[in-house]
Amino acid sequence: xxxxxxxxxxxxxxxxxxxxxxxxxxxxxxxxxxxxxxxxxxxxxxxxxxxxxxxxxxxxxxxxxxxxxxxxxxxxxxxxxxxxxxxxxxxxxxxxxxxxxxxxxxxxxxxxxxxxxxxxxxxxxxxxxxxxxxxxxxxxxxxxxxxxxxxxxxxxxxxxxxxxxxxxxxxxxxxxxxxxxxxxxxxxxxxxxxxxxxxxxxxxxxxxxxxxxxxxxxxxxxxxxxxxxxxxxxxxxxxxxxxxxxxxxxxxxxxxxxxxxxxxxxxxxxxxxxxxxxxxxxxxxxxxxxxxxxxxxxxxxxxxxxxxxxxxxxxxxxxxxxxxxxxxxxxxxxxxxxxxxxxxxxxxxxxxxxxxxxxxxxxxxxxxxxxxxxxxxxxxxxxxxxxxxxxxxxxxxxxxxxxxxxxxxxxxxxxxxxxxxxxxxxxxxxxxxxxxxxxxxxxxxxxxxxxxxxxxxxxxxxxxxxxxxxxxxxxxxxxxxxxxxxxxxxxxxxxxxxxxxxxxxxxxxxxxxxxxxxxxxxxxxxxxxxxxxxxxxxxxxxxxxxxxxxxxxxxxxxxxxxxxxxxxxxxxxxxxxxxxxxxxxxxxxxxxxxxxxxxxxxxxxxxxxxxxxxxxxxxxxxxxxxxxxxxxxxxxxxxxxxxxxxxxxxxxxxxxxxxxx
Amino acid sequence: xxxxxxxxxxxxxxxxxxxxxxxxxxxxxxxxxxxxxxxxxxxxxxxxxxxxxxxxxxxxxxxxxxxxxxxxxxxxxxxxxxxxxxxxxxxxxxxxxxxxxxxxxxxxxxxxxxxxxxxxxxxxxxxxxxxxxxxxxxxxxxxxxxxxxxxxxxxxxxxxxxxxxxxxxxxxxxxxxxxxxxxxxxxxxxxxxxxx
Numbered sequence: 062x063x064x065x066x067x068x069x070x071x072x073x074x075x076x077x078x079x080x081x082x083x084x085x086x087x088x089x090x091x092x093x094x095x096x097x098x099x100x101x102x103x104x105x106x107x108x109x110x111x112x113x114x115x116x117x118x119x120x121x122x123x124x125x126x127x128x129x130x131x132x133x134x135x136x137x138x139x140x141x142x143x144x145x146x147x148x149x150x151x152x153x154x155x156x157x158x159x160x161x162x163x164x165x166x167x168x169x170x171x172x173x174x175x176x177x178x179x180x181x182x183x184x185x186x187x188x189x190x191x192x193x194x195x196x197x198x199x200x201x202x203x204x205x206x207x208x209x210x211x212x213x214x215x216x217x218x219x220x221x222x223x224x225x226x227x228x229x230x231x232x233x234x235x236x237x238x239x240x241x242x243x244x245x246x247x248x249x250x251x252x253x254x255x256x257x258x259x260x261x262x263x264x265x266x267x268x269x270x271x272x273x274x275x276x277x278x279x280x281x282x283x284x285x286x287x288x289x290x291x292x293x294x295x296x297x298x299x300x301x302x303x304x305x306x307x308x309x310x311x312x313x314x315x316x317x318x319x320x321x322x323x324x325x326x327x328x329x330x331x332x333x334x335x336x337x338x339x340x341x342x343x344x345x346x347x348x349x350x351x352x353x354x355x356x357x358x359x360x361x362x363x364x365x366x367x368x369x370x371x372x373x374x375x376x377x378x379x380x381x382x383x384x385x386x387x388x389x390x391x392x393x394x395x396x397x398x399x400x401x402x403x404x405x406x407x408x409x410x411x412x413x414x415x416x417x418x419x420x421x422x423x424x425x426x427x428x429x430x431x432x433x434x435x436x437x438x439x440x441x442x443x444x445x446x447x448x449x450x451x452x453x454x455x456x457x458x459x460x461x462x463x464x465x466x467x468x469x470x471x472x473x474x475x476x477x478x479x480x481x482x483x484x485x486x487x488x489x490x491x492x493x494x495x496x497x498x499x500x501x502x503x504x505x506x507x508x509x510x511x512x513x514x515x516x517x518x519x520x521x522x523x524x525x526x527x528x529x530x531x532x533x534x535x536x537x538x539x540x541x542x543x544x545x546x547x548x549x550x551x552x553x554x555x556x557x558x559x560x561x562x563x564x565x566x567x568x569x570x571x572x573x574x575x576x577x578x579x580x581x582x583x584x585x586x587x588x589x590x591x592x593x594x595x596x597x598x599x600x601x602x603x604x605x606x607x608x609x610x611x612x613x614x615x616x617x618x619x620x621x622x623x624x625x626x627x628x629x630x631x632x633x634x635x636x637x638x639x640x641x642x643x644x645x646x647x648x649x650x651x652x653x654x655x656x657x658x659x660x661x662x663x664x665x666x667x668x669x670x671x672x673x674x675x676x677x678x679x680x681x682x683x684x685x686x687x688x689x690x691x692x693x694x695x696x697x698x699x700x701x702x703x704x705x706x707x708x709x710x711x712x713x714x715x716x717x718x719x720x721x722x
Numbered sequence: 723x724x725x726x727x728x729x730x731x732x733x734x735x736x737x738x739x740x741x742x743x744x745x746x747x748x749x750x751x752x753x754x755x756x757x758x759x760x761x762x763x764x765x766x767x768x769x770x771x772x773x774x775x776x777x778x779x780x781x782x783x784x785x786x787x788x789x790x791x792x793x794x795x796x797x798x799x800x801x802x803x804x805x806x807x808x809x810x811x812x813x814x815x816x817x818x819x820x821x822x823x824x825x826x827x828x829x830x831x832x833x834x835x836x837x838x839x840x841x842x843x844x845x846x847x848x849x850x851x852x853x854x855x856x857x858x859x860x861x862x863x864x865x866x867x868x869x870x871x872x873x874x875x876x877x878x879x880x881x882x883x884x885x886x887x888x889x890x891x892x893x894x895x896x897x898x899x900x901x902x903x904x905x906x907x908x909x910x911x912x913x914x915x916x917x918x
Binding site: 067068071072075077102103106107109110112113114118119123124126127128 | 743744747748755760769772773776849852857860874875876900903904906907910911
């Protein structure tokens with residue numbers, strides 16, 4: 062009898078088959094005990110599903126909440142919120158849009174109770190009140206700005222957000238070339254600040270930033286963004302809205318500072334409206350009417366930079382040309398256009414992780430401090446030696462100032478709070494000349510320096526403890542003036558080393574390595590990996606024991622173990638090489654003797670094989686030999702090592718102590 | 723005393739009787755919440771979706787045709803769960819096993835309400851373990867398979883009702899169910915006594 066397969070049985074058990082098949086299997090099961098057992102197994106297994114066979118208890122609280130939220134108001138909130146998020150996400154993808162909320166609040170307004178209805182969706186404001194403040198706003202923008210957040214289909218491209226073209230167009234008209242501002246009397250401004258609007262009353266898209274500066278701290282995934290924009294203020298109270306949805310900025314670091322007329326403009330508070338994510342609104346009290354440059358600063362994450370190096374050694378591997386590159390990548394969610402880019406080398410310890418801050422649901426504001434003029438300012442942690450002359454990579458020879466110093470001549474304008482902190486003094490700031498466009502998800506590679514003829518030293522190391530039985534190649538130099546470097550620390554990065562084979566500039570790849578951060582005057586040693594062209598083969602030639610010491614009963618209490626090793630060295634390269642061989646004897650009590658008595662003239666008996674091997678005690682149980690091999694030679698040397706055991710070891714220690722005296 | 727029928731309640735609700743909706747909510751809330759809890763394995767999500775479901779029911783009551791509201795309710799719940807939950811999937815989930823509250827109100831929802839029955843502690847632990855296992859297994863099913871299985875197994879909807887709730891054909895429902903069961907066969911423990 063043909064058995065029913067498991068799939069069919071499952072389908073049968075849950076009535077998933079056609080009636081005919083269902084009946085057929087039922088008949089089969091009656092006759093076939095095997096299939097019946099199988100069927101029972103299946104049913105038993107699925108029976109465990111019954112443990113969840115209960116309905117969830119519905120709490121009275123949830124019932125009441127559900128009954129309450131079905132009211133129309135709640136529905137509107139949801140709609141309103143979603144609309145905002147959609148819109149802000151689209152906007153942020155193009156660029157971080159700053160919007161000025163021009164809420165005109167003459168005295169009459171203040172006396173009226175401020176609108177307290179948070180839940181009310183974005184409302185149209187009475188346009189009559191707002192007319193005077195709209196003078197500087199282009200007609201196209203002005204018309205749209207009176208509306209609620211844009212609804213799908215309202216905009217030409219995909220229907221969401223402002224298209225970049227309209228922003229550009231608006232720039233020309235929105236900001237007349239003459240930035241004359243009108244000063245109004247402080248008395249004309251109502252004392253009471255307007256209530257923070259929960260909805261956008263009126264939006265004006267600001268122009269692209271006039272100036273953008275990025276300072277990328279690589280070690281902490283941190284970028285200080287400062288951008289300068291002209292905002293058109295009206296006298297009285299102004300709301301400025303800043304949105305960062307879809308980007309990775311730290312909302313707690315937002316700061317806004319007027320660059321002109323600071324005595325007439327007071328930035329009072331930064332409000333994070335309830336239930337609106339990724340939006341901050343500044344309340345600005347202005348005695349100025351017209352366009353004023355502001356600087357907005359904040360920390361962002363997602364920007365990073367890496368250094369790359371390419372070293373080209375000359376044919377005899379005594380000097381090297383080192384080229385440095387910097388790769389700047391932007392994954393911050395924002396586009397940066399025309400941004401001056403500065404890179405900070407060094408460790409940053411003091412910061413929380415920005416992506417975490419950026420993705421927190423609700424931000425909180427930074428503390429406000431007052432300067433001498435009584436103008437409120439937000440502070441942030443700055444670079445210590447900011448206003449000093451900061452060495453640039455461009456100061457290095459061979460570059461001709463590809464980078465230049467930005468810090469010095471702008472320091473007065475930037476007015477950052479300086480924090481004396483020892484740990485920060487190791488900062489170095491590299492500024493990339495000119496400005497860069499860094500769209501989101503783009504990366505750029507820029508040359509940073511190019512230094513020729515750095516004297517380098519090649520060394521092959523053989524150390525079985527560290528590199529197993531193979532020789533490993535190292536190239537070393539120093540970050541100092543003697544090596545034509547030393548002006549600045551060298552940032553951490555990957556390095557690739559090539560060798561110039563001949564005058565035809567044919568390159569051969571030697572190896573890749575990574576550079577650690579190298580402070581000035583520090584040695585650099587690049588590990589280029591194992592090399593097959595230079596070989597070291599230790600061979601144990603002889604072992605013997607000697608100098609036994611017996612106690613009164615005839616037991617052995619001490620002896621020497623004497624081993625003779627031969628080291629076979631092969632250099633198949635066409636240049637002389639220096640080899641450093643480290644041998645571990647596995648004991649603290651040893652003596653070593655080189656077997657080849659070195660010839661007087663410093664030459665090997667057979668002539669031209671290279672230098673005499675020398676050795677020194679490296680640490681308590683290792684000795685290190687160094688030897689230079691001529692091109693294409695094979696040679697060997699031998700040594701004998703004596704290990705002292707038991708009482709012989711004690712005698713050895715005594716002998717050493719006497720020698721020291 | 724006979725209970726008012728679903729149809730009567732919906733009609734009363736459309737006419738503006740506020741009590742009618744509350745009655746519907748109390749009548750069908752527990753199965754719907756149970757369904758959503760099984761679908762999400764996350765109490766907060768489930769309650770969120772529950773509110774959203776009944777908001778939609780409230781809004782769209784006028785579109786309800788027929789006598790029995792249960793399949794229609796499950797249809798809305800399924801839509802809500804699959805569409806909206808998918809969007810919010812990335813938010814971290816809280817396991818039902820962890821104590822979710824201290825106020826004693828929410829805790830009364832699942833385990834503790836059952837624990838209140840006179841089950842001896844050892845058996846209770848075993849039950850909790852089994853529940854966890856079943857929940858984890860269910861969560862490993864794709865959403866649609868999970869929905870079909872939960873509706874069929876726990877809520878005893880027939881295939882055409884599930885098809886209506888899920889907006890697909892009866893054949894598709896059967897496919898979902900079969901795949902779900904096949905997967906569960908590998909996930910659920912083999913019964914004690916094993917195969918011969």
